[in-house]
Amino acid sequence: MTNLVWNIKNGELEQVMEVIKIKQIDVNSQIDGRYPLHFAADFGQNDVLSFLIEKGAKVDVVDKHSITPLLAAIWEGHTKCVETLIKKGASTKGTTPDGVPYIEATEKEDIKELLK
Numbered sequence: 001m002t003n004l005v006w007n008i009k010n011g012e013l014e015q016v017m018e019v020i021k022i023k024q025i026d027v028n029s030q031i032d033g034r035y036p037l038h039f040a041a042d043f044g045q046n047d048v049l050s051f052l053i054e055k056g057a058k059v060d061v062v063d064k065h066s067i068t069p070l071l072a073a074i075w076e077g078h079t080k081c082v083e084t085l086i087k088k089g090a091s092t093k094g095t096t097p098d099g100v101p102y103i104e105a106t107e108k109e110d111i112k113e114l115l116k
Contacts, residue, residue, distance in 0.1 A: 008036055011045040020055065027057040033064030041069040041085070044078035049085070059090040066097040074106045074115075082111050 007015040040049040073081035
């Protein structure tokens, strides 16, 4: 699984596709308490994120830290990933683990606009 995570973080879409196909990995399976979608959102890998969603990744899945992929993308300032997740049905009404609404968890105006 570490090979999959490395490929996701580095945006290696073809390798991600290959690993998932060859090893028949469920895109909704946890890897060290997180999900593939979280790694893609954290590292701003929008193409990989889109592929994982196409393969059935749940957009509102919560990791071991009570973080959704959308919140991961918000915190890291990855506007395109935020946009993709919202378009694919991610809830914009969530809060951070300490109760801050998503819209207040970013300083980027373009992300705030997407969350409205």
